[in-house]
Amino acid sequence: MSTNKIRPFVGLILAGGYSSRMGEDKALLEIDGETLLQRNIKLLKQIGATDVFVSRNDFSEGSLPDIYPHQGPLSGIHSALFQSQLCYNSAPIIVLPIDMPLLSEDLLICLVEAGLTMDNAVHYIEHPLPAFIPNSNLTREYLEAILSDISATKPSRSIRRFLTRIDAVQLSTGENDKLINTNTPEQWCDLINSLSRN
Incomplete structure (x- = not known):
C-alpha cells in the first residue's frame, strides 16, 4: 500500500551512529542477504516515500551530510527537513532508526497516515522512533536553535525531548x-535465531 496519494512525504534513515555497542556497522548487518540499510530503503519506497535520505557518518553516494556534525540523531533530522524544504516543497519526513530490523509496512503506513491526517508529529508509545515529523518553520527553527547552541547539553538534544517540545x-x-x-551482538544473535525458527 502506498500513502503518497494523500500527500508527498520523504523518508529518512538514521544510520550515522558509531555502532560502538554492536562492534560493527549496524547498517551493513544482513538478513537473508540484504543489509539493514537496503531493507529500510526498500521499506520506505514500498510505502510511497518520494525520496529516501540516509544520515551517515561518511560521504558515500546517497548519504545526506549533517549541517551540524556530531550532534546526534537530531542533526540528521534537521538536515533532512532542510533538504526536503529545498527539494520537495517542505514535504514532511518519516524517520527510521537503522537498528529496528522488524519494522513493517503497516506500522509505518499507520504513522504516516495519522501524521498527515492530524498534520502533527506522531510516534508509538514508548518508542520515539520511528516518527513522522511535519516540515514546519517552527520545527526547523527549534532544531536550528538547539543544534547551534554550543552550551546545549546532550539530554536537551534527545529525540524524546524534541518530540515532546513539538x-x-x-x-x-x-x-x-x-x-x-538490536544494539549488541547478543541482541542480534537472538534476533537471527528467532527468525530462523519461524
Whole structure:
C-alpha cells in the first residue's frame, strides 16, 4: 500500500551512529542477504516515500551530510527537513532508526497516515522512533536553535525531548514485537535465531 496519494512525504534513515555497542556497522548487518540499510530503503519506497535520505557518518553516494556534525540523531533530522524544504516543497519526513530490523509496512503506513491526517508529529508509545515529523518553520527553527547552541547539553538534544517540545502524538500499537532494537551482538544473535525458527 502506498500513502503518497494523500500527500508527498520523504523518508529518512538514521544510520550515522558509531555502532560502538554492536562492534560493527549496524547498517551493513544482513538478513537473508540484504543489509539493514537496503531493507529500510526498500521499506520506505514500498510505502510511497518520494525520496529516501540516509544520515551517515561518511560521504558515500546517497548519504545526506549533517549541517551540524556530531550532534546526534537530531542533526540528521534537521538536515533532512532542510533538504526536503529545498527539494520537495517542505514535504514532511518519516524517520527510521537503522537498528529496528522488524519494522513493517503497516506500522509505518499507520504513522504516516495519522501524521498527515492530524498534520502533527506522531510516534508509538514508548518508542520515539520511528516518527513522522511535519516540515514546519517552527520545527526547523527549534532544531536550528538547539543544534547551534554550543552550551546545549546532550539530554536537551534527545529525540524524546524534541518530540515532546513539538507536541508529538503517541499512538498505540499491537505490534510492539516489531519495534525491538538490536544494539549488541547478543541482541542480534537472538534476533537471527528467532527468525530462523519461524
